Each structure stands twice: as C-alpha cells, then as structure tokens.
Amino acid sequence: MARIIAGVSSSHVPAIGAAIDLKKTEEPYWKRVFSGFEKSKEWMANAKPDIVIAVYNDHASAFSVELIPTFALGCAAEFPPADEGWGPRPVPGVKGHPALASHIAQSVILDEFDLTIVNKMEVDHGLTVPLNLMFGSPAQWPCPVIPLAVNVVMYPPPTGHRCYMLGRAIRKAVRSYPEDLRVVVMGTGGMSHQISGPRAGLINSKFDKAYLDGLSRDPKKLTRISHMEFMREAGAEGIEMVMWLIMRGALDDKVKEVYRFYTVPASNTAVGHIILENIERKTKAGRPAPVRQSPSKGRRAAAHAPSLPSPASGGGRGGGLVVGSKR
Amino acid sequence: MTAAKANASEKEYDDIPGTFVFDADRSRQGYHINMFCMSLMKAENRKAFKENEASYLDRFALTPEQRKAILKRDYNRMLELGGNIYFTAKLGATDGHSFQHIAAVMTGATQEDYAKMMLAGGRSVEGNRSKSARHAPAKPATRKAAGKSTAKAGVKSSPRSAAKRAKKAGSKRG
Numbered sequence: 426m427a428r429i430i431a432g433v434s435s436s437h438v439p440a441i442g443a444a445i446d447l448k449k450t451e452e453p454y455w456k457r458v459f460s461g462f463e464k465s466k467e468w469m470a471n472a473k474p475d476i477v478i479a480v481y482n483d484h485a486s487a488f489s490v491e492l493i494p495t496f497a498l499g500c501a502a503e504f505p506p507a508d509e510g511w512g513p514r515p516v517p518g519v520k521g522h523p524a525l526a527s528h529i530a531q532s533v534i535l536d537e538f539d540l541t542i543v544n545k546m547e548v549d550h551g552l553t554v555p556l557n558l559m560f561g562s563p564a565q566w567p568c569p570v571i572p573l574a575v576n577v578v579m580y581p582p583p584t585g586h587r588c589y590m591l592g593r594a595i596r597k598a599v600r601s602y603p604e605d606l607r608v609v610v611m612g613t614g615g616m617s618h619q620i621s622g623p624r625a626g627l628i629n630s631k632f633d634k635a636y637l638d639g640l641s642r643d644p645k646k647l648t649r650i651s652h653m654e655f656m657r658e659a660g661a662e663g664i665e666m667v668m669w670l671i672m673r674g675a676l677d678d679k680v681k682e683v684y685r686f687y688t689v690p691a692s693n694t695a696v697g698h699i700i701l702e703n704i705e706r707k708t709k710a711g712r713p714a715p716v717r718q719s720p721s722k723g724r725r726a727a728a729h730a731p732s733l734p735s736p737a738s739g740g741g742r743g744g745g746l747v748v749g750s751k752r
Numbered sequence: 753m754t755a756a757k758a759n760a761s762e763k764e765y766d767d768i769p770g771t772f773v774f775d776a777d778r779s780r781q782g783y784h785i786n787m788f789c790m791s792l793m794k795a796e797n798r799k800a801f802k803e804n805e806a807s808y809l810d811r812f813a814l815t816p817e818q819r820k821a822i823l824k825r826d827y828n829r830m831l832e833l834g835g836n837i838y839f840t841a842k843l844g845a846t847d848g849h850s851f852q853h854i855a856a857v858m859t860g861a862t863q864e865d866y867a868k869m870m871l872a873g874g875r876s877v878e879g880n881r882s883k884s885a886r887h888a889p890a891k892p893a894t895r896k897a898a899g900k901s902t903a904k905a906g907v908k909s910s911p912r913s914a915a916k917r918a919k920k921a922g923s924k925r926g
Contacts, residue, residue, distance in 0.1 A: 440852075485786075485836070485839050488778060489839075490782075490787065509793075510842055510846075578774065578838055579774075579776070580765075580773050581775070619876075620851070621772065621774075621836075621837035622770045623860065624771050625859050625866075626855060626859060626869055627874060627905040628870075628871055628873060628877075630879070650763075653764055653765060656765060656773065657780045657877075658769055658845045661768070662837070690871065690874055691876060693851065698776070
C-alpha cells in the first residue's frame, strides 16, 4: 500500500530560483532565506520519499488565458522546465509517475473532483523552486514528482475547503494504490504578498504565523477563511495559500510539526515553510497504519464512493461543502 | 456604462484598496492584453515588438485604451483593463526590468524605496484593508468610499481580527 508520510509547504518565489541560478545564495540577503532550508534538505534526505506530489500553480507558462483549469494533474512521464522568458531554468527535467498519477486521477474523479488530466506540460518556477529548496541542486531530482497545478491566477481559485477536501481524496487514492510507496506531498506558494497594483508589497506576518499555526494544529479553521479575507489580509496574490490546504488535507488530522521557518522578504513576498509528519501507528503486525479519522470528520469528506452512500453524498451537492466562504 | 461595469462596481473585493482583482470579467476584457504579453515569451516576437511597438500591437485586437496603456507602460491601467500581473510582467521583462522594478512602478515608489520598504517588513496591512468604513475607521483619507454601504457585504472574519482592526486600523498607506 502506498502511503503519505509527510507534507511540506513552501513559498515558490521566482527570485529564489534566480538567486540559485545566478549563484547568489551566499549573499547576505539570500543567505537569510536559504539558511532556513538547510534543515529541510537534511530532513528530505532522511525521509527519502519514493514520490513527491507537488501542488503548485503555473504562472502563465504552461497555461495562458486560453485555458484555465482549476485542478490539473500531471500524468506525463516527463515535465521539462518552462522557458519563462529568460530561457528554461538550468534544473533537471521533472520525471513524473504516470501510473500513480493516473490512479489518483481516476480515484478522485470518482470522488467527484473533476480534474483536468495533463499529458504534456512544462513546469515553471512554481514547481522547480520548491524542489530546489527541498532537494538542493542535484543533477537529477532524486524521485519522481507528480505535479498538481491549481488555478490561483484568475479569480476565483478553488476555496480553501475544496482544496482541503481534494487533499483528503488524494490521500484515499494514494492509500488504495497497491505498490508500497512512501509519498511526500508539497504545497507551494504564499505566504502573504501582493505583487499587483498600488498596494503591492503588502505583507502580513501576523496572518502568516497564524496560518502556519493553523496548518499544524487546526487546519479545519483555515478551510473557513474566505477568499475576501485572504486577499484583504494576505494580499491579492497571497490567496495562493489555498494550495497548502491540499497538502494538509492529504495528511492525517493529527500531525507532528517537525520544522518551520519564516522570513520577510524574498523580493516581494513573505517566505513561509513548514514540515508536518504523519504519526505512524504500529499495528499488531508491526506495520504502520494510518491514523483514523473521527466519524464526524469523515462525514464531510468527499468520499462519495458509489458503494458507500452517505447523507453527505446525496442531493448532488458535489464533493465540497463551502463553509463560511462568501465570494 | 455597460451592465458588466455596473456589476463590477458592486463587487465586494473592489473595497480592497490599490487592488485590481483579475476575475472573470477582467479576464474576458483583457484577453488580448494577456495574449499579447504571452507572445513575448518568444524571442522573435520580442524582437519584432521592440522594432516597432505600434505595428506589433496591430496583431492583437486591443481597444485604444489598452494600446495606450501598453505603449505608455502604465501597469496599473493595464491591470484595470484586464491585464494580469503574471502576464504583464512579461512585458516588463522584455523591457529588461526586474519584477521588483515593475512592482515599485505600480506603487508609485522608486525601486530603491520599494526595496527598502520590503526589507523593513513590507507594506503594513493596517490601514490597507479596506476603502470602506467597515474595515478601517472613516478617517478623512478613506471617507470617500464610506458612503458606499458595504455593511452587508462584509467578510466573515474572526472576531479577534475584527476587533483588532477596529482598534488598530490607521491610515498608514505606503
């Protein structure tokens, strides 16, 4: 059985990628940012996941305004780095895992998440910068990566609650995959920032720190943050923090926070990062078992498996109940 | 005034100061601005644009206002007319500007001052949450928008932050 062992969230500021590519990581400005990820790289090297599922957003690289999928799952074998106007970043091509990706697609679509499946896609800094932060700059990425691109460019992005429930559905999909694989889910983007309009430069550290706390201890609370609140409090582009909730939804309710890091700024953005591990429970056979969800939590899950009718799946309401989100 | 514009004025997020939310209306309105910017991903197009900006823009079905905003590099106006920052940034890059340069231009600051502001922790959210009375006290600077009743269009936010806002919101606009 495949299982999710941990979740990682990290900002994906393009300037971080430029600093790596232009070898500026030792400059004081950038050292402040990169030093925060030294422990993370160690953690990742020890965790040695077989696969990473990386939730990110495309920045007008693979998707223009011609096609704007809300959730697009990369099912290809390879995802080359995109040319973002200065030539492709000098990073290795991302190898996918088509078998698990297709399995996830099939499972979550039957769970009523209408994903777009992408069989050809280039990936931009949104994906490759977090890989650098967690893996450094190896000649090849050490494991396959399944990209999940989320629209946060055109308003409205999916709600935080919808993202969280998609994470739940991904967790279920991973668990039903027969091969014994250890999976890390990454949520990227954020934290507070606004890069457009006269209010550009907005940072709200208080909001960010509360968000990191919530991610660790009370993610359900975060699923009730409305889009208005994200934009008002964390900046128009800070709304991309909804993507972190896919990562969080894919983890167990109770997690162990093993590391966090926060600094302001990287270019225009607050950099936030957290590592959360699922707590393994040993079964009698000595094999790790997932932490069970409480029934009330399960009821709201988008687990509308045809064989398991439940009150929540009736009425054609779809997989996600939006709570407190006024848009 | 078109119906779309009338609706646009009622959007809850128009209450956020200094912000142009790239929603479905703007996406439709600015389709050609964004496709023009997207075209600049190719070196030959960048070259053609630089050689003759006006004639290059003829390839796109832009409105006169949109053309003018592009030619003048009026980034805020481009956003207002449906451009999206991730797209317009490609125009900035074509001009050889860093992203921070474009951000500074949009805020009316020099890049140096903008960078200093970021290093000092960025633009404070205090006083920058709302144009209306609901999320900021109706000080003279913000009174203009206070007439617009947004009381019912309020955001559900935690009592904690609402209370703090009422207490602390100043008018520290950067």
